[in-house]
Amino acid sequence: MIKESVLLESPSLRSSVLDRTDVLDRVKALSLLPDGMHVTTAMVATYFEVSHKAIESLVFDHRKELAASGYRVLAGTELTSFKEVSGIQSRSRALALYSRRAVLNAAMLLRDSEVARQVRVYLLDMEYLARTQPVDNVAPTAPDGLDARIEQRITHILGKTVVPMFNALITTSGEHRRELLELREDIENVERRLCWHHKRLATLEGEAPTENVRSTLKAMTWQAFEQHVAELLRRDGCTDVVVRQARSDRGIDITGRTADGRTVAVQCKNRSGRWTVPSADMQKFAGATCAIDRVDLALFVATCNFSHESQAIADLTGVVTVNREEVEAWTAGVRLKALR
Template identity: 60%
Template sequence: MINESVLLESRTLRTSVLERTDVLDRVKALSLLPDGLHVTTAMVAAYYEVTGVVVRALLFDHREELESSGYRVLTGTELSYFKQLGDIPSQVSSLAVFPRRAVLNVGMLLRDSEVARQVRAYLLDAEAEVRTRPVDNFVHRASLGELDERIDNRITDVLGKTVVPMLNALIETSGEQRHELTSLREDIEQIQHRLVEHDLQLSRLQRGQDVRALTGVIGTIDAMTWKEYQQHVAGLLRRDGCTDVEVYGGHGGDRGVDITAKTADGRSVAVQCKNFAPFRHVLSGEMQKFLGSSKVLHQADVALYVATCAFTRESLAIAAQGGVTAVHRGLLEAWSAGVRLQVLR
């Protein structure tokens, strides 16, 4: 088995395991910014139970490596976008953010953190399992799967960030072709969905379908069936003072939402519940569909999209513009642990 000191000293080895960010959730919950994708320097320090000074010193020594893992400092329009999502003071002129890969990278560099040691232990156990596995067709299929996954992710990224926005612009200015363009956009979004499902299947294959069970609140949620998950969210609404809570359970009559309720002060609530895999993202098309259901069909005062995963930047932008509260994995964990959603107060 690889010694921990080798992982600490070898950047090549660290780079080879950067995609295994699921180990972060196995050790403890990682709080995320409202975009569901990034954390601040203070949040990294809190996760590893060290001071911010320690993390900044690590950045000073390994900045180039951490930047290659996704660490960056936001300014200008990017920073403005994060401020619109909330939790970032308006007077802040720059913001350092880490995606999950960079957070994992920090854990492979921190020497004096018990949490970081646990993260490295999970990584080394997984690496040892891979190295000792017999080479057979399963492994070859997994290798091909990794290539397919990269291709799928690239196609999904192009569709979501280029093709769909372009079609949206054309639809806004089109006349008699509006119906055909709208239909084409729906077809493309269906392709996005299929690619995501393909990615999920490949991820399960590559993990050997033997990922260790998560622990704690979010682990319990991940183990729920979709019906149990909906009842869990309904219970959170009742706990926070909502009345007339009704769970539709996907059996029709819901008009595109899973739960309806009334807040304590009488506002109508519409909820979409999605218990996706944690490495999945809620896509823009999914958010657009719920926006129409919650705000147009149900005319809800409060619209909640509650997911066990993160949201893409495009879906978060749609949610912010349409008045939908995006409850991502980290916020769901906090809500489940007793923190009341601000929109329900």
């Protein structure tokens, strides 16, 4: 079994277990800000029972790694908008925020915290059990839980390793490009089927994850929804993600870069019921991304569906539409295909 001290020295090992944020609450309850997604430096220090300065020193030494896992500093209009959404009362001109992944990342870096050490030990215990559980000798009373863990792990490997590998091969290939494209499509179909199967299994067991995600999205204000989409972009490897939340955004709510360097512009619409995205909104966004602020990837993300006219405009101008069902799957953990 791997010793917990190895996590302190291995960036690749830390990266491989960043999705296991449930471990944090199993060791000790982690209080979150009202947005339900972030904590401040003071809250991180309280959780790990260390000084505020110790966390600041950790960020100074490992800022790039923590930023990749969700650490960021808000300032200016972005900070003002976040205060309005979250209800935070602060006169500071800048505010450091940590996602749950960033807090878990910090736990794998803090040497002088007993809580962090317990997180590392528990994390590696769970990872060890997941990797070494004998499939053929599973007790007949609970096969579904193991099947779900195996499916989730396979899905994670397909999305995070196999598909990116094919992307790299396709980029550099010549003669076999067509065959590689077809094979990648087959792999992505397997990934989608596993995600769908897992969702059906969870629903049959009474978890109803889709309904939970749907109700969470429905309860969001438009400002909170934009912050939520920005967090999903960061989770999927995007950098330089900025939420504009300004009147003069010309239909562009979020900007950033994909993991492979493409520029991204996002329009968000948080609507419910039978409301659909009208063609006028799509025309405005398409014009901004194609003519005014030319970008490599334009995403229109909505918690509803798109009208036939708006979808036709999107297809004509190259805008990628993300409808309600796709937003729910994205929120539930499925990586957005356009960001690969």
